[in-house]
Amino acid sequence: MDSSADTIAAVATAPGRAALAIVRMSGSRSLAIASRLVAPWPDAPRRTRLARVSDEGGVAIDEGLLTYYEAPASFTGEDLVEFTCHGGPLAPGLIVATLVAAGARPAEPGEFTRRAVLNGKLDLIQAEAVGDLADAMSRASLRVALAQLDGGLSRRINALRDRIIEVEALAAYDIDFPEEDDGPVAPERILSAARDVIAQINALATTAPAGELIREGACVVIAGAPNVGKSSLFNAMLGRQRAIVTEIPGTTRDALEAVTEAGGWPIRLVDTAGLRESTDPVEKLGIEVSRSYLGRADMVLACGDSAESLAHVAAAVAMLCNAPVVRVRTKADLLTPADRSNVTDAVSVSAESGEGLADVAGAVACTLSSMRGMLQLDAPMVTRERHRYALRAARGEIAEFVEVWEARRAPSVVAAVHLREATRILEELVGSVDVEDVLSKLFSTFCVGK
Numbered sequence: 001m002d003s004s005a006d007t008i009a010a011v012a013t014a015p016g017r018a019a020l021a022i023v024r025m026s027g028s029r030s031l032a033i034a035s036r037l038v039a040p041w042p043d044a045p046r047r048t049r050l051a052r053v054s055d056e057g058g059v060a061i062d063e064g065l066l067t068y069y070e071a072p073a074s075f076t077g078e079d080l081v082e083f084t085c086h087g088g089p090l091a092p093g094l095i096v097a098t099l100v101a102a103g104a105r106p107a108e109p110g111e112f113t114r115r116a117v118l119n120g121k122l123d124l125i126q127a128e129a130v131g132d133l134a135d136a137m138s139r140a141s142l143r144v145a146l147a148q149l150d151g152g153l154s155r156r157i158n159a160l161r162d163r164i165i166e167v168e169a170l171a172a173y174d175i176d177f178p179e180e181d182d183g184p185v186a187p188e189r190i191l192s193a194a195r196d197v198i199a200q201i202n203a204l205a206t207t208a209p210a211g212e213l214i215r216e217g218a219c220v221v222i223a224g225a226p227n228v229g230k231s232s233l234f235n236a237m238l239g240r241q242r243a244i245v246t247e248i249p250g251t252t253r254d255a256l257e258a259v260t261e262a263g264g265w266p267i268r269l270v271d272t273a274g275l276r277e278s279t280d281p282v283e284k285l286g287i288e289v290s291r292s293y294l295g296r297a298d299m300v301l302a303c304g305d306s307a308e309s310l311a312h313v314a315a316a317v318a319m320l321c322n323a324p325v326v327r328v329r330t331k332a333d334l335l336t337p338a339d340r341s342n343v344t345d346a347v348s349v350s351a352e353s354g355e356g357l358a359d360v361a362g363a364v365a366c367t368l369s370s371m372r373g374m375l376q377l378d379a380p381m382v383t384r385e386r387h388r389y390a391l392r393a394a395r396g397e398i399a400e401f402v403e404v405w406e407a408r409r410a411p412s413v414v415a416a417v418h419l420r421e422a423t424r425i426l427e428e429l430v431g432s433v434d435v436e437d438v439l440s441k442l443f444s445t446f447c448v449g450k
C-alpha cells in the first residue's frame with residue numbers, strides 16, 4: 001500500500017480520563033477535511049482558534065482549540081491539523097471517527113514521525129529520540145533524548161562522514177595519478193587522516209556503555225535473606241516516587257520494579273522479597289532474589305542485617321551471577337557505635353531513619369560509573385545498539401582501508417572501497433539511505449498518534 005499518499009488521523013495523547021486530548025491529522029487532504037467539519041476556521045496557519053467540531057450531519061461533537069499547518073512547515077512536512085479537544089473515553093475517538101468518515105484513515109503506530117523522516121523533517125536518529133522522549137523514565141534519559149532530537153548525535157555522525165569523504169578525496173588524488181610512485185598527497189597524510197577518523201569514532205563509541213544504560217536504566221537487584229530489610233530499603237530508596245512502583249507484568253510475577261535515580265544514573269530497582277517461587281533453587285541458598293532478574297542485573301545490592309548474613313548473601317550472589325556487588329548493612333539504626341566501627345566492607349543504611357541512603361545511592365552511582373564511564377549528559381551519546389554496531393562497522397572499514405593502504409596490498413581504488421562503505425554505513429545510521437527496514441522496526445515500537 002502506498003500509505004504516504006493517504007491522509008491519516010489519530011489521537012496523539014494517551015487514552016483514559018483526562019482534561020484534554022490532542023487529535024492530529026496529516027496529509028494532503030487534511031485541511032479540506034477539517035475545514036468542512038470545524039468552524040470557525042483559523043485566519044491563518046499556526047494561529048490557534050477556539051472552534052467547534054461537528055460531524056458530516058452538522059451535529060456538534062466537541063469544542064476545542066484548532067491549529068493548522070501548511071506543508072512543508074509542519075512536524076510531518078505535510079499539511080497538518082491539530083485539535084486540542086476534551087479528553088476522556090469519548091470525544092477524541094469520536095473526532096477521529098468523524099475525520100475517518102470524511103476521508104482520512106486511522107494512522108499506524110509512529111506514522112506521523114515516519115512521515116517526518118520521509119519528508120526530511122527529522123533524521124532517523126532524531127526519530128529514535130522522539131520515541132525515547134515518550135519512553136523516558138528518568139531526567140537523564142529525557143535530557144539525552146532531547147539533545148538527540150536537537151540533532152547533537154546526528155551532527156557528530158555527519159561530521160565523521162564528512163571527514164571520511166575528505167580522506168576519500170585525498171586518496172582519489174592517488175587514484176588519479178596511478179603511474180606516479182607517490183601521488184601529490186603524501187601517503188602518510190592520508191593514513192594519519194584516516195587514523196584520526198578512527199580515533200574520533202572511538203571517542204564517540206566510548207559513550208555507548210553509559211548512553212545505553214541511561215536510555216534503558218541500570219537494573220539494580222536487591223538480594224538478601226528474608227527479613228533483613230530489603231523491601232524497606234526498596235521503599236526508602238524510592239522515597240516519594242513509591243507511587244510509580246509497578247508489579248512486573250508477565251508470567252513470573254517474581255519481582256517489583258521501580259525506576260529511580262542514583263547520582264544522576266537512572267536505575268530500575270528490583271525487589272523480589274516475598275514474591276519468590278518456593279521451588280526456586282535460589283531459595284536453598286537462603287536468600288531471596290529472582291534468578292531471572294539476577295541474570296539481567298547490572299549490579300546487585302547484597303543486603304544483610306548482621307556480619308554473618310551479609311557475608312552469606314555476598315557469597316551466594318557471587319555464585320549466581322557476575323554482576324558487581326555492593327554490600328549493604330541494613331538496620332544501621334540498631335548498630336551500637338562499636339558495631340558501627342566494625343562495618344568496614346559495607347555501606348550502612350537505615351530504612352527507618354534514612355541514614356546512609358545517600359551513601360547507598362553514591363555507591364550505586366560509583367559502581368555504574370566505573371563500569372560504564374562517567375555521566376556526561378551534555379555531550380552527544382550513543383544510546384542504542386544500532387548506533388554502536390554501525391560505528392563499529394564503519395571503524396572496521398576504515399581500519400581495513402588503513403591496512404590495505406599502508407601495505408600497498410591493493411590498488412588505491414580498491415582500498416578506497418572501504419571508505420565508501422564506511423560512509424554508507426554512517427549515512428544509513430543517520431537515515432539518509434536505506435532506511436525503510438530500520439523505520440519499520442523503529443516505528444513498530446511507537447504508539448499511534450506519534
Ligand code: GDP
Binds near residue numbers: 224226230274351352
Ligand atoms: P525483607 O523481608 O528483607 O524485605 O525485610 P522487610 O523490609 O520486610 O523488613 C523486615 C523487618 O525488618 C520489618 O519488621 C521491618 O520493619 C524491619 N526493618 C527493615 N528495615 C529496618 C531498619 O532500617 N531499621 C529497623 N530498626 N528495622 C527495620
